[in-house]
Amino acid sequence: MAKVAFIGLGNMGGPMAANLLKAGHNVVVFDLVSELMQQLVDQGATSATSALAASEEAEFIITMLPAGKHVEMVYLGDSGLLSNLDGSPLLIDCSTIDSQTAKQVAAAAAEKGFEMIDAPVSGGVAAAQAGTLSFMCGGAETAFLRAEPVLKDMGKNLFHAGAAGAGQTAKICNNMLLSVLMTGTAEALQLGVDHGLDPKVLSEIMLASSGRNWSLEVYNPYPGVMENAPSSHQYQPGFMVDLMVKDLGLAMTAALESQSAVPMGSAARNLYMTHKKKGHGRLDFSSILQALK
């Protein structure tokens, strides 16, 4: 079993670190919020006073942070990990960030002699808890193979998408599609309800028909249809609107870089941005249904 530093213990990082503990790894945790560290200490982790202190003698350093600026802060700069780390830990960034920053941090790591992969995840909080996340990885094949023993204790699908940054590109393509499917599912359900249909019956019909998709299968946005979905719990996240807006911004930046047409992703981004501006940023992203009521 390995010594793992885990930095960033939020909605996703907390349960991911807990699964590493369950698998028997020696996990040292750090987050800016001490209550989140305490929850992991109660499950057998050791807490540290900084990201660097958590990383001492670690074989694997895993970060699960909100956005690119947080990843830059933890790894780069005079007080960042890269300038101060000893040994040869494998660096695994599981945060969803822009591929440019992922490439920059990986290049800075390589300059200092560290192997690094970007390994963003899909599946949401439920999959983080169940240990069934999908990991989409970018970096050298050797680094990907080195990461497998810890990634498999947090997920069930491990993909090597390509060179540094490729995991992030795969992730934003997936999340752009997810935003389109979620808004489409919400508007179809609301249209049916506006015409007097029961959302449960309509969901069953579409699940057995060609409109079937992940949002209908496991994350129905209509309150009361699916007991465990955020929609049945006042849209408590889950995956926050703020984070979806961030991911759609990353997708738009990527589309500009490659001059790709993304009309559906662009429409979904506008809907989510308007929803956020109306004060719903901290709700689950399935709350987009409320914007269509």
Ligand code: NAD
């Ligand atoms: P979150 O906001 O719940 O957690 C982020 C944690 O990072 C917080 O606890 C925060 O205190 C901590 N943090 C921030 N800066 C730090 C620093 N410098 N040092 C230590 N800790 C620091 O976010 P989340 O939902 O866990 O998401 C994390 C990442 O995973 C994001 O990039 C998100 O886009 C991605 N993601 C989220 C989901 C989801 O369903 N929530 C699904 C897939 C991917």
